[in-house]
Amino acid sequence: MSIRRIARRVLCTLAACAALGATGAQAGPLRICADPDNLPFSKSEGPEKGLYVELARLVSQKLGESPEFVWWLSYNQRKALRNTILQDGCDAYFALPANADYRVRGLLKTRPFLDLSYAIVAPQGLKVSGLADLQGKRIGVLHGSPPHILLASRDGYTTTSFREHEEALAALEKGEVDAAILWGPNAGYENVRRHGSRWQVTPVSGEGLGGQVAVGVRKGQDELAARIDKALGELQPQIEELARKYGFPRGKALPLSARSVAPDTRTANLAAGLGVSSKWVARTNAPAASAATEGIIPGRTLFNNVCSHCHGTDGASPVSERDLRKLQRRYKDSWKETALTTIKNGRQDAGMPTWGATYSDAQIQEVIVFLATLQK
Numbered sequence: 052m053s054i055r056r057i058a059r060r061v062l063c064t065l066a067a068c069a070a071l072g073a074t075g076a077q078a079g080p081l082r083i084c085a086d087p088d089n090l091p092f093s094k095s096e097g098p099e100k101g102l103y104v105e106l107a108r109l110v111s112q113k114l115g116e117s118p119e120f121v122w123w124l125s126y127n128q129r130k131a132l133r134n135t136i137l138q139d140g141c142d143a144y145f146a147l148p149a150n151a152d153y154r155v156r157g158l159l160k161t162r163p164f165l166d167l168s169y170a171i172v173a174p175q176g177l178k179v180s181g182l183a184d185l186q187g188k189r190i191g192v193l194h195g196s197p198p199h200i201l202l203a204s205r206d207g208y209t210t211t212s213f214r215e216h217e218e219a220l221a222a223l224e225k226g227e228v229d230a231a232i233l234w235g236p237n238a239g240y241e242n243v244r245r246h247g248s249r250w251q252v253t254p255v256s257g258e259g260l261g262g263q264v265a266v267g268v269r270k271g272q273d274e275l276a277a278r279i280d281k282a283l284g285e286l287q288p289q290i291e292e293l294a295r296k297y298g299f300p301r302g303k304a305l306p307l308s309a310r311s312v313a314p315d316t317r318t319a320n321l322a323a324g325l326g327v328s329s330k331w332v333a334r335t336n337a338p339a340a341s342a343a344t345e346g347i348i349p350g351r352t353l354f355n356n357v358c359s360h361c362h363g364t365d366g367a368s369p370v371s372e373r374d375l376r377k378l379q380r381r382y383k384d385s386w387k388e389t390a391l392t393t394i395k396n397g398r399q400d401a402g403m404p405t406w407g408a409t410y411s412d413a414q415i416q417e418v419i420v421f422l423a424t425l426q427k
């Protein structure tokens with residue numbers, strides 16, 4: 052147990068704290084956790100506050116409480132949660148992926164209040180009615196993002212990858228790429244604020260390409276969670292208005308993958324990126340670093356961030372050739388070698404991308420260590 056937690060336990064033997072705990076009632080302001088530097092979602096300084104901050108204020112108003120912001124960088128969201136709301140550092144966390152498989156022990160989630168997704172950013176004149184319209188075009192993507200992986204596995208698409216949204220948009224402006232598929236809220240915001248809305252930004256849907264967000268509340272604060280939940284329901288028109296104000300792509304999403312399904316459970320990288328900074332979206336390529344802080348098998352994080360949308364969470368794909376629990380059964384003693392070669396070089400014809408240029412041997416070995424835990 053951390054010193055801080057022990058300290059909190061001691062504090063909580065004090066009468067005031069006990070009384071609070073007993074009634075579950077809120078004393079004083081509604082403390083809201085948000086990222087201080089994550090526009091268009093939240094920002095601690097400057098005139099532009101971000102959608103989450105404005106929404107949190109509206110929610111507080113509905114609850115008859117005054118909002119008090121507690122700022123914490125969220126690009127490692129689980130760490131941010133551990134250091135804030137899970138330690139009673141605030142009452143509501145704006146915001147978390149709403150999908151059922153993004154579970155945080157000790158937290159409740161309200162109803163989903165906003166759809167977020169990747170989006171196609173293209174000049175106004177370009178017809179964008181499906182992925183096929185981008186064939187033969189140069190397409191900007193964020194390195195290692197789901198659209199990057201999706202396009203890499205299909206013929207006829209040429210991608211250029213970027214680390215940040217702004218770089219991709221600059222390339223679009225210079226005509227170095229013809230269109231881009233970027234994280235919608237960031238691309239839409241930049242388009243409105245910095246590029247005079249010169250591009251059409253069309254939301255897309257498909258496996259790993261979008262999801263919803265909800266507010267996080269500590270377990271035991273069920274009554275507060277219910278009140279926030281109700282407020283979010285009543286504030287839907289205002290949420291829509293805010294989404295437009297910040298340039299989030301709205302309207303019907305264009306289905307991108309062949310199997311156009313609702314954002315499913317295998318979108319760990321996106322889930323982590325939902326509602327957090329563009330930096331995080333770009334950083335999904337370096338999951339080993341966050342894995343160390345998450346205290347789980349490092350190869351597993353990389354796998355579930357990057358590979359699971361084709362191979363299933365933890366390799367349990369229902370498609371037999373993609374089921375990575377069968378490697379040992381399939382290749383016997385040489386399975387590790389086969390896996391290593393396949394991961395490094397890919398099997399272009401079969402739709403398995405090449406990873407040798409993206410990940411170091413050490414990272415690939417970590418994935419194989421993880422794959423070893425799955426063999427039946």
Ligand code: HEC
Nearest residue numbers: 200204357358361372390393394398401402403404406418
């Ligand atoms: C775009 C989809 C896609 C992604 C992303 C993907 N794979 Fe694959 N992978 C495939 C397909 C399809 C096959 C099956 C190829 C075949 O039938 O020979 C495959 C095959 C494999 C195999 C060999 C399986 C066997 O039994 O022969 C391994 C190992 C593997 N992938 C690991 C990975 C790892 C690790 C990652 C992430 C770094 C990854 N894959 C990402 C599509 C993908």
